[in-house]
Amino acid sequence: MTIVHRVLFPHPIVDLDEYLARGGGKGLEAARQSGPETLIAELEAAGLRGRGGAGFPTGTKWRTVAANRSSMFPTTVVVNGAEGEPGTFKDRTILRNDPYQVVEGALIAAQAVGANTVIFGLKRSFGEEVARLQSAIDEIVAAGWAQGIEIEVFEGPNEYLYGEETALLETIDGRYPFPRIAPPFRRGVTEVVATVGDTTSGSGLSAHVEMAGAGSDQVAPPTLVDNVETLANVPRIIARGAAWFRTEGTEKSPGTIVCTVTGSTRRHGVGEVQMGTPLREVIEAIGGGPHPGRRIRAVLPGTAQGFITEDQLDTPVSYEAMAAIGSGLGSAGFIVFDDTDDLVAAAAGVSRFLSIESCGQCTPCKQDGLQLAGVMDKLSRSQAGAHDMAILHKRVGTVADGARCYLATQHQNVLSSLLAAYPDEVEAHVAGTATGVTPALIAELVDVDGGQATWDERHREKQPDWTYDAEYSGKVPAERYGEHRAHQTLPE
Numbered sequence: 001m002t003i004v005h006r007v008l009f010p011h012p013i014v015d016l017d018e019y020l021a022r023g024g025g026k027g028l029e030a031a032r033q034s035g036p037e038t039l040i041a042e043l044e045a046a047g048l049r050g051r052g053g054a055g056f057p058t059g060t061k062w063r064t065v066a067a068n069r070s071s072m073f074p075t076t077v078v079v080n081g082a083e084g085e086p087g088t089f090k091d092r093t094i095l096r097n098d099p100y101q102v103v104e105g106a107l108i109a110a111q112a113v114g115a116n117t118v119i120f121g122l123k124r125s126f127g128e129e130v131a132r133l134q135s136a137i138d139e140i141v142a143a144g145w146a147q148g149i150e151i152e153v154f155e156g157p158n159e160y161l162y163g164e165e166t167a168l169l170e171t172i173d174g175r176y177p178f179p180r181i182a183p184p185f186r187r188g189v190t191e192v193v194a195t196v197g198d199t200t201s202g203s204g205l206s207a208h209v210e211m212a213g214a215g216s217d218q219v220a221p222p223t224l225v226d227n228v229e230t231l232a233n234v235p236r237i238i239a240r241g242a243a244w245f246r247t248e249g250t251e252k253s254p255g256t257i258v259c260t261v262t263g264s265t266r267r268h269g270v271g272e273v274q275m276g277t278p279l280r281e282v283i284e285a286i287g288g289g290p291h292p293g294r295r296i297r298a299v300l301p302g303t304a305q306g307f308i309t310e311d312q313l314d315t316p317v318s319y320e321a322m323a324a325i326g327s328g329l330g331s332a333g334f335i336v337f338d339d340t341d342d343l344v345a346a347a348a349g350v351s352r353f354l355s356i357e358s359c360g361q362c363t364p365c366k367q368d369g370l371q372l373a374g375v376m377d378k379l380s381r382s383q384a385g386a387h388d389m390a391i392l393h394k395r396v397g398t399v400a401d402g403a404r405c406y407l408a409t410q411h412q413n414v415l416s417s418l419l420a421a422y423p424d425e426v427e428a429h430v431a432g433t434a435t436g437v438t439p440a441l442i443a444e445l446v447d448v449d450g451g452q453a454t455w456d457e458r459h460r461e462k463q464p465d466w467t468y469d470a471e472y473s474g475k476v477p478a479e480r481y482g483e484h485r486a487h488q489t490l491p492e
């Protein structure tokens with residue numbers, strides 16, 4: 001059985017009574033009997049790693065946040081439900097099926113790090129998930145589970161960067177989703193951090209810089225930011241123990257992972273598998289494998305990591321195995337390409353998406369990124385000459401220079417993997433002999449329903465200044481929105 005059911009039940013849990021009948025609530029009950037140290041130690045022993053993309057050990061994060069508590073200000077838990085990675089729909093599926101486990105996990109996290117507020121960061125466009133989550137919160141609060149902990153749902157903008165954790169905190173603080181320079185453990189949901197002008201980005205723009213550091217409790221407490229799926233795993237770990245959690249998965253990537261499969265497969269879908277399951281098996285089980293008569297030629301794990309090639313399809317779905325082949329697990333959103341797909345066009349789609357979504361606080365990320373997207377567009381239409389190819393190679397090398405967040409490195413990862421793994425395909429585009437079919441738009445998913453993924457078609461009209469105007473203003477988002485305080489005026 002490839003598909004398993006730990007955090008993703010085969011059908012939606014209808015209400016808190018059903019959740020309780022299925023064993024829900026036991027994690028919080030157990031957490032109430034134990035202190036923060038026991039909870040954190042259990043998480044560390046379980047080896048749970050953050051499912052938002054980076055795979056950072058959750059127990060380590062909780063321990064650091066708890067250790068850096070402020071004596072003046074309360075800590076906050078922020079649940080990252082901003083899901084915008086192209087090809088990923090797992091957090092929204094989890095929230096639709098069982099939001100109760102996520103709320104329970106967040107309440108356990110709050111207890112472990114001493115937080116008095118939990119904020120769920122979703123998007124205004126996630127109407128169904130927001131409604132489902134809010135009614136689960138209402139039921140849980142009415143049942144007395146919150147015990148004084150405030151739970152809020154924040155509805156943010158559609159921008160991809162809103163999911164980057166420091167940008168998420170910026171947005172909750174009332175600003176635009178522009179990443180901060182910060183360590184992995186973030187200061188501040190409330191604006192009590194000192195800010196200084198930033199000179200490291202190369203943009204010359206003033207930006208917020210956290211003056212955080214261990215022991216600086218005169219400023220703001222650290223905020224714990226955990227992904228939806230990460231927290232969905234927590235109640236069972238606390239109720240059943242670390243050893244139980246480790247009965248599935250690998251030594252370095254214990255447990256299960258909720259994967260999304262889209263692209264050139266018989267169907268699209270979201271399903272949960274044990275960590276360590278070969279990628280080919282995951283694509284078979286969730287996506288039904290390639291279309292009849294076709295073969296899988298490449299897989300992109302979202303827009304963060306390089307192409308996984310045909311001969312790497314048996315790589316286990318785990319953080320360590322994906323890193324060992326030079327790619328990465330990301331948020332386990334696998335976009336599949338078959339032997340008729342044009343991989344240069346696919347990479348051009350990624351380049352376009354990332355260059356538009358870049359906020360422009362770092363000049364190379366935005367300007368080299370836009371130049372890369374322009375060249376990739378030309379290349380995909382077989383109109384790139386030697387000069388364009390020279391720009392492509394040069395800018396792939398510079399796009400991530402001085403980058404404040406990981407987005408610029410994502411751009412570099414995807415394009416350098418195309419150049420390294422598919423030189424013949426790139427050459428065919430230069431020579432004008434390429435025959436592949438342009439795959440679907442690379443953008444956020446709007447839905448995955450009835451075996452069919454829907455992409456955000458509106459992204460085709462999005463300009464690099466984050467407007468949907470007919471013409472690009474030439475201004476980067478950080479310039480255009482930098483002076484404004486409120487995020488509400490961002491285009492929908």
Ligand SMILES: Cc1cc2nc3c(=O)[nH]c(=O)nc-3n(C[C@H](O)[C@H](O)[C@H](O)COP(=O)(O)O)c2cc1C
Binds near residue numbers: 082226405407
């Ligand atoms: C450009 C960008 C977009 C991101 N989008 C998301 C997102 O939509 N949801 C998410 O949980 N993490 C996202 N992340 C990762 C978060 O920054 C962060 O690592 C995560 O919320 C931490 O939670 P975890 O440890 O539970 O994974 C993004 C990162 C980057 C660089």
Ligand code: SF4
Binds near residue numbers: 359365408
């Ligand atoms: S790397 Fe790119 S997206 Fe990230 S902060 Fe800099 S300009 Fe913005």
